[in-house]
Amino acid sequence: MAFRNVVFAAIAAATLAGGFGIQAQAQTDRDGQQRWINIVNRSGVTIREFYMTDVDTRGWGDDRLGQEVVEPGDSLRVVPTPRQRARGYCQYDMKVVFANDRSVERRGVNLCQTTNLVCTSTGSCRVN
Template identity: 35%
Template sequence: MAFQFGRFMAVALVGGLLAGCEATPTTGGGMVSDGLNRNVLIQNRSGTTIYRFYGSNVGTNSWEEDILGANVLPNGQSIMIDFDDGTGYCDFDFKIEFIDGSTVEDYGIDVCAIGTYTVYP
């Protein structure tokens, strides 16, 4: 199962980590076609269920929508997420909410360079 950000455009803020993967936001709301893979396998090894997962490019100052929607990600499970939101950003901030209400935030994740992101306890 893959989730895609394709429906919305985000606002600009901070640049990328790698020179070849710098933020290249569009002007006028156009889509960026840079050919970079932004698919990331999210693995839950936290010991508890992930209730909500937010991934927002570093150029926006909000968490956008919950990527899981009506779904959850139980411990030991994984899900493929396509972080291509059309802005050209590779760096994303993640916010993870667990079923018990606790949260973890991780910043500046280069989704163009990683293939897997594992949530540990």
């Protein structure tokens, strides 16, 4: 009986892992574009806030990290809100705020062609 439970648990774990792998892959929007950005923190300071809005929206809106942070050496994938995705924009403005209150803004980042926003210091974040 214990052996069956172990086998069942192993099969369930493999199934779940496969399911998470599918979800972790980029999802395509209705127009076939993949819109997301990996925030990669290669600086020595924690990223405390991240704002992302399409280029035609005024203001930054809500902090997209919420209670999360991006520690040095870590990365985090952020996707536009469902409303932003439904509007079909590729061009987004982004603002990164570090724990030391320094910030970096990137304007007109094309999420349909870019996958990473790499912050190497509290004064420099580049897209690639």
